[in-house]
Amino acid sequence: MQNNKESRVVRQEVDGGVAVLTLANPPVNALGAAMRAALDGVLAQAIADASVRAIVLAAEGKVFVGGADITEFGKPQQPPSLPDLLDRLDASPKPVVAAIGGAALGGGLELAMACHGRVAAPSARIGLPEIKLGIIPGAGGTQRLPRLIGPDAAFPMMLTGEPVSAEKAAALGIVDAVVPGDLVAEARRRALELADSGALPRVRDRSERLTPAARETFEAQAAEAVKRDPDATNVHALVRAVRAGLEQDFDAAVAVERAEFRALVEDPRSKALRYAFFAEREAARVPGLPKDTPRRPIRTAAVIGAGTMGGGIAMCFANAGIPVMVIETEEGALARGLDRVKGLYAGSAKRGSITEAQRDERVGRITGAIGLENAQEADIVIEAAFEDMDVKREIFSKLDQIAKPGAILATNTSYLDVNAIAAVTNRPQDVLGLHFFSPANVMRLVEVVRAEKTAPDVLATALDLGKRLNKLPVTVGVCFGFVGNRMLERRSRAGERLLLEGALPHEVDAAVTGFGFRMGPFAMGDLAGLDIGWRSRKDFGGRAPVADSLAEQGRFGQKTGRGFYLYPDGARTGTRDPEVEALIARVAAEHGVARRSFTAEEIIARLMYPMVNEGARILEEGIAARPGDIDTIWINGYNWPAWRGGPMHWADTVGLKTIAEALSRFAAETGDDSQEPAPLLKRLAAEGGSFAGLKNA
Ligand code: 3HC
DSSP states (O other): OOOSHHHHHEEEEEETTEEEEEEOOTTTTOBOHHHHHHHHHHHHHHHHOTTOOEEEEEESSSEEEOOBOGGGTTSOOOSSOHHHHHHHHHTOSSOEEEEEOSEEETHHHHHHHTSSEEEEOTTOEEEOGGGGGTSOOOSSHHHHHHHHHOHHHHHHHHHHOOOEEHHHHHHHTSSSEEOSSOHHHHHHHHHHHHHHHTOOOOGGGOOTTOOHHHHHHHHHHHHHHHHHOTTOHHHHHHHHHHHHHHHSOHHHHHHHHHHHHHHHHTSHHHHHHHHHHHHHHHTTOOTTOOTTOOOOOOOOEEEEOOSHHHHHHHHHHHHTTOOEEEEESSHHHHHHHHHHHHHHHHHHHHHTSSOHHHHHHHHHHEEEEESGGGGGGOSEEEEOOOSOHHHHHHHHHHHHHHSOTTOEEEEOOSSSOHHHHHHTSSOGGGEEEEEEOSSTTTOOEEEEEEOTTOOHHHHHHHHHHHHHTTOEEEEEEOSTTTTHHHHHHHHHHHHHHHHHHTOOHHHHHHHHHHHTOSSOHHHHHHHHOHHHHHHHHHHHOOOOHHHHHHHHTTOOBGGGTBSSSBOGGGOSSOBOOHHHHHHHHHHHHHTTOOOOOOOHHHHHHHHHHHHHHHHHHHHHTTSSSSHHHHHHHHHHHSOOOGGGTOHHHHHHHHOHHHHHHHHHHHHHHHTOGGGSOOHHHHHHHHHTOOHHHHTTO
């Protein structure tokens, strides 16, 4: 074998007439230039080697192949291209069988589908997730998958991008068998069997699944998909590519797919989604926290408070196999909390998202107790009690007496000063914030609040734990509202101001949903309950004259049938209420604010630019380490449209100069100095810089 970099990423062993080619390019065996060249080389050698009758394609590590190398997108392509390599694989005169030992995603599945047989380990996950990156499969996936399992089954898989289990893949016909034992041995056996039989089954030649009924179903699915998301360029492209495969020959249809893929790689939506993919992974790395920082063992947990939040957090532990005790102050609250959790698990089992056995196991991992003293065995205690500093101080000073040495003491506060909470203990190094989002058992984001004295091993343990709980932990510093709520507060304030100046709630909400959020701020307020913000403004200060007037009238939103909108007879979607619109006009007059109309574009600028400005302050203060951390928080905790890449990425696409100038104008128009651009934003705007550029500064 050649001794160069290329040969190191693919190992080749010939034994008993079979060449086993093993991809070894950690972490995910991505099909970057070196990997493609190496695979091309060893494949040619195996084909040329007279002692080789059949070939097995296997991979090292827990991922078979995570796809094309996304970091290469948008850069000049080094040959061989993935489609060319797959053509050569497909055309191999010797049978090739893929041994899929782990995830085969995107280009990974395309590689496997260009082989002549496929077997998978039970743990394998198989799919074409390209849609999530704003693109479509670009190496034959839109052609081979429909030929393999029918366009009616292939299109939904490519449309959602969700991978399927090995078992499901076998049932669909994507893989020939699921092999619990020695996967490579079984792949060898099948490869030799194919060689003996002289058969060389190629997916490209198959057409038996392209039936008129399957085509018809696909067309109906396509129409529905395009209707649901008419602006998603990649959904349109996916439809065109799959349809090409039904109307044209394989090579012509692959050319259509390739052209669509190339165009999409340049699409700003795809750029934003790729950015978000890497930002999310980068968030796991905390500057100054070495990879080898020791971890504390977490075997058991306790959650203080059996409310919605506490119950949801307890479920995260139970789901991850960690026994957890929920602690309350009185029996009634505990019983209600535990019942709610049981009800949620029962619902999941009924819907089929977990089995009945899983339901019982998970319920069994959650115990309840009265009194903080029961937290003494826990490796981590998460306080999810009432959002009140005195309550939290009392709990933490008691926990300080009770918890075992080395236990991590976390607060789930959304706003409060974690340094002040830590200060009531004699072990501030063990204290940090874990800000879960509601519903905690569903939402992936957790803001991990690093307080002044939080020890590195406590932070590292919390980040690891977040991953174990299947969450997305992002480290933030201590300030009021941390990253997410601090920026949200800016948006809320700007929203109120817009109402006074003449925009109506439904206009603001329409602009925000038009921007890509699932809900506008006022519909959201009505759903969450207007009493929540009202009470917190009372506690923490601040005025929202319109929202406060509504709350004072008992208009708490959906739960009272009236808020910014009307919800007659328990309706879930609100309708405009002339009373509210009159109230807004009255409040505006009281405040002497002149009213005018706003375009959707103006509304977005008014709402989002102040958030970006706050993001800049957050960066200046070091509350977030990188713009990407802020974006990860907003995409995963606040439903910011991922295809816009998060507020900081979006700001770069708008242009920081435009934003800074607009903010100065807003400050002048509203007399609110806090709208003035933050020094960092001002500097970047003046330099023609961007938030993305900060990384390289
Ligand atoms: N290209 C480049 N880097 C990749 C990558 C890819 N396709 N997939 C993962 N990585 C990198 C990550 O950025 C991360 O890097 P880091 O350690 O420097 O942060 C590292 O690999 C490990 O990734 P994860 O932290 O995500 O590892 P997990 O073990 O949690 O998950 C995975 C593994 C399920 C494979 C997950 O990484 C994943 O979903 N990857 C992307 C899958 C995908 O979208 N594939 C399609 C690519 S596009 C394509 O194939 C086009 C083709 O049709 C032509």
